[in-house]
Amino acid sequence: MTELPVAWIIFAGALVGFAALALMFDGSGARHRRHAQRLAGIAGPSAGAAEAAMRSIRRRQGPEAVGWRAVAARLLPGGPALADNLEMAGIGMRPWRYLALFTVFAAVGGLAVLAFTGSRPLAALVAAAVAIAGPRLLILVLVERRRAKFLLQFPDSIDLMIRSLRAGLPVDEAVVTVGSEGGDAVAPEFRRVADRLAVGQTLEDSLWRSARRLAIPDFDFFIVCLTVQRETGGKLTETLANLSDILRRRLQMRLKVRAMSAEARTSAGIIGSLPFILAAALYAANPTYLAGLFHDPRGQIIVVAALASEALGIFTMIRMARFKI
Template sequence: MDNFINQIGLYALPLSGSTLLAYGVYQLILDLRKSDQKRVLDRLTDRVRSEERKSADSILRRRYEPKTAISAALAKLSVVAWLQRALDQACIEWSAPRALLNLVTLALFSFVGLYMLQWNPIVAACIAAAILLMPLVVIHVKRKMRLNRMMNQLPDVFELMSQALRAGHSLANAIQLVGQQLPDPAGTEFAIVFQEQNLGVKIEDSLKNMADRLDLMDVRFFVTAVLIQRTTGGDLAAVLDNISAVIRDRIKLFGQVKALTAEGRLSGWVLFALPIAVFGMEMVVNPDYGRVLLEDPIGRYCLIGAGVSQLLGLAMIQKIVNIKV
């Protein structure tokens, strides 16, 4: 049975390597073709862009560029749509179908390679799963940090727009001013809205795209206020001032809640790290005692169960202390 599995791995490794090489060449050709699409988009926008707005340009190029058959098929999957939204929210210049294909290919290739090196199949599968999941964790962390920065910037955004409207500027000019004056993420997101208008998209649709892209309640309030004002009329500057004041109060309250729940969050991380630290010390002080958990089949199952329990406990504690404001 082992010889049969080894023969399968022996044939699978060259096949995986050749597949990975062919996929890399395909992506290289695709990148070379995209340079022409970039020049076309630059001519359409007809303006010189600064380094701070490259992320906005990349999102627009990714949205309007033609898709391959594989990308079009993968784009219909809900997980790909979720990943694309997370990439946009994290301002990472990746295409979700491409990123998913790259991660899955790398994970499979890593598993086959480790198995051919006589690694334990369970360990090889865990490493391959970690290779697949770690980039997703990084994307989630960057997304969360960027959305928090966006939420903290919103009061300044609305105050700047309110002042611009009172000075006689149009809504489009106020959006352009925010895109030019404020740093990422607010500047980048509003620059995308302004550039979409230059490409012929209605301002209402551009604002709805931003609300869907960011998925922040405060941004949806702003978009709803703008849509109502453009339909029924009213003082948009005063509405923006009110929204800005409400957001500032909510940010202040959120900071107080975060300070009050800091002890609970720290307790969760301590309880999560303590068994790992104790096991590491045990492997240093008395390796024979700790090696039983690694070598004995029952010990390995105990480690897996303990790891799953630790993750569930950490998730439950974080859920308890994560109070919505």
């Protein structure tokens, strides 16, 4: 019995370590370096445009937290960005109510596991996982769906803006037009930009405020195009038309990659769910057969090791099947 808490501590520490490594090494530093290298490459023929793009990207990145505070802010479900994430996910709920709802879910899940297995450490671990990881996972899933829908509608919204500009409207009025006539995923963001313009904010600041919340590279390209065009002059409609074509090609490539990786994602889902399906089938056929895994300390250590191995395998398969374009 004395070895059991040590096993649970090792398991919890391994999960936290995997999550921290996945969040810290997400490629954001390399992405910033690639931006700087690409801008340096075009600085020769058009130094003014490169400098304008560099200022815009610095404004997009903004101040970033470092150290353990940044890791804690990304792991914990709360934080100042929770309200923006809820709005982005389309959840019409205040942050404290959202967290309170998952607290109730965590308590119910912990009690269910305790009644099912009789293991207090396992019940506490399940309750902690639901309370900490549950809010973030739901928001991540809903936000990714919203972003995917935004990417599908964004090229059409740029075309709508191009038609407005060719009709003689200024850029600010074209943004208002997209906010009123764009798709259901794009129009709310442009309406927020139009509201900020109405209270006196500049177009660039208003767009970058939305970009920091959306975190979509395609939207960043759009803002950089507007910024460079305002700095250097020229025909904005032609620039936006080229951008719309590029974004459609990126979308086609993204969908092609998703189709090519569908087999890997399906295999990951099947392999990851098989142990739980088999355990449920064995428990339904003979409940006493698996009783030792939950009531005997050695069986609980085996369960901990199996869950840790399962979590590591699922994490590895997800990372292998994920491609960024």
